[in-house]
Amino acid sequence: MSEQYKIDQMLSVEDARARILNQIDLAPVEKIGLALSFSRVLAQDIISDVDIAPFENSAMDGFALRFADVAGASETGPVTLEIVGVLGAGAVYEGKIAGGQALRIMTGAPLPAGADTVIKIEDTQVLGESAALPAGAQVLISQQPKQGANVRPRGEEALKGDVLLRSGDRISIAGVGLLASTGHTEVLVYRRPRVAILATGSELVEVSEMPGPGQIRNSNSYTLAAAVTDAGGLATLSAHVDDSREAFGAALLDAVKDHDLVVLSGGAAEGDFDYTTALVRELGELCFNRVNMRPGKAQTYGLIQDTPIFGLPGNPAAAAVGFELLVRPAIRKMLGFSALMRPQTEAVVSEDIIKKEPRRHYLRAHLSKQADGSFMVTPSKSQSSALLGALNESDCLLIVPEGLEGLRAGATARCLRIDLPEGALL
Ligand code: AMP
Ligand code: MG
Numbered sequence: 001m002s003e004q005y006k007i008d009q010m011l012s013v014e015d016a017r018a019r020i021l022n023q024i025d026l027a028p029v030e031k032i033g034l035a036l037s038f039s040r041v042l043a044q045d046i047i048s049d050v051d052i053a054p055f056e057n058s059a060m061d062g063f064a065l066r067f068a069d070v071a072g073a074s075e076t077g078p079v080t081l082e083i084v085g086v087l088g089a090g091a092v093y094e095g096k097i098a099g100g101q102a103l104r105i106m107t108g109a110p111l112p113a114g115a116d117t118v119i120k121i122e123d124t125q126v127l128g129e130s131a132a133l134p135a136g137a138q139v140l141i142s143q144q145p146k147q148g149a150n151v152r153p154r155g156e157e158a159l160k161g162d163v164l165l166r167s168g169d170r171i172s173i174a175g176v177g178l179l180a181s182t183g184h185t186e187v188l189v190y191r192r193p194r195v196a197i198l199a200t201g202s203e204l205v206e207v208s209e210m211p212g213p214g215q216i217r218n219s220n221s222y223t224l225a226a227a228v229t230d231a232g233g234l235a236t237l238s239a240h241v242d243d244s245r246e247a248f249g250a251a252l253l254d255a256v257k258d259h260d261l262v263v264l265s266g267g268a269a270e271g272d273f274d275y276t277t278a279l280v281r282e283l284g285e286l287c288f289n290r291v292n293m294r295p296g297k298a299q300t301y302g303l304i305q306d307t308p309i310f311g312l313p314g315n316p317a318a319a320a321v322g323f324e325l326l327v328r329p330a331i332r333k334m335l336g337f338s339a340l341m342r343p344q345t346e347a348v349v350s351e352d353i354i355k356k357e358p359r360r361h362y363l364r365a366h367l368s369k370q371a372d373g374s375f376m377v378t379p380s381k382s383q384s385s386a387l388l389g390a391l392n393e394s395d396c397l398l399i400v401p402e403g404l405e406g407l408r409a410g411a412t413a414r415c416l417r418i419d420l421p422e423g424a425l426l
Pocket of ligand 2 (some may be wrong): 200201202243266267273314
């Protein structure tokens, strides 16, 4: 490849990410059904249209009564009340509880007029056959409840007009319930980015095929599709293309048509058949193609017809790490998330780490807890960017900063927690 296609400057991961995020906009909003809303990011505030709960109600199965009647009740001085009825959730007691009366009440049923306290069934004794309820039955109370016990106030969760969820919030499991409680059959969220996945390499065959001489299966497209799904995007897999500039260029132009992002793997370096950088430059605008990281310095980013293109390396672990560091934050930004980065943990390095070169290393590694509660981090045995197994067993990427020659056993390192969501507190 001729020199004119090279941008020699090697950006830091932070610079590269900042350039990307600068060019990434929020996805357009869409209206979706409540049942599909889990984990999406709200593009509207959610305001309660009712009081929740809409009425004062019982927190227990028990008896609703007037506190004054049972004040001072004890084992030695129990109080007997007349049971005036049975009230289940969903029904309303039309009468008023008078002195000396109690209403058998179930959890969630509205507190009847006159009553101010519920005593739970376990703390009472119904006299005679319970089958005889309510006519003439009596209940014995031999302990004094707290005044107002087991009464849930109206509006305990929210009052009509309260803002319960805000634009930019991820809809949690409980959030889905709040949407339901407030009558939101549909909700405005940011659209999931449509991400085209493309792989290039003349050695690639489909997963269903047995590789012939010199061939390997295309694993990257599937790894990257999973990563897109995990980040909240919608992945579309295209058939892989040979290392032909024409075929690859045509596939790229096709991919940008109906997608918000294109993620491709392979052809990103400077081999004789690596066309990613050249094609992004020719068909659009190249932003960068080298990042100070290992694995995978050959990270290309640019725009074709205003669509962001991420050219990840072909080596599977390098592609996955590049996705994690550069693509995932972009997808999250489009989705409306405010937290774009996963947390980092400090951990004691278990063994000497010698760097092979000055670039910043992201070693596939796993954490363990030491006796004092602090973390220890152990890098995987093989750090080859060709291997997925080490990444599969990792819960973090151990960062060995640029400049350093390595880290000694016992030193403290920062670890990017790929096992935790963005915004998680440690
Ligand atoms: P490249 O970036 O095209 O130079 O590829 C680097 C290495 O990654 C080579 O060993 C490729 O065979 C391998 N590779 C490229 N694309 C894929 C893919 N889609 N799935 C698995 N391995 C790949
Ligand atoms: Mg290749």
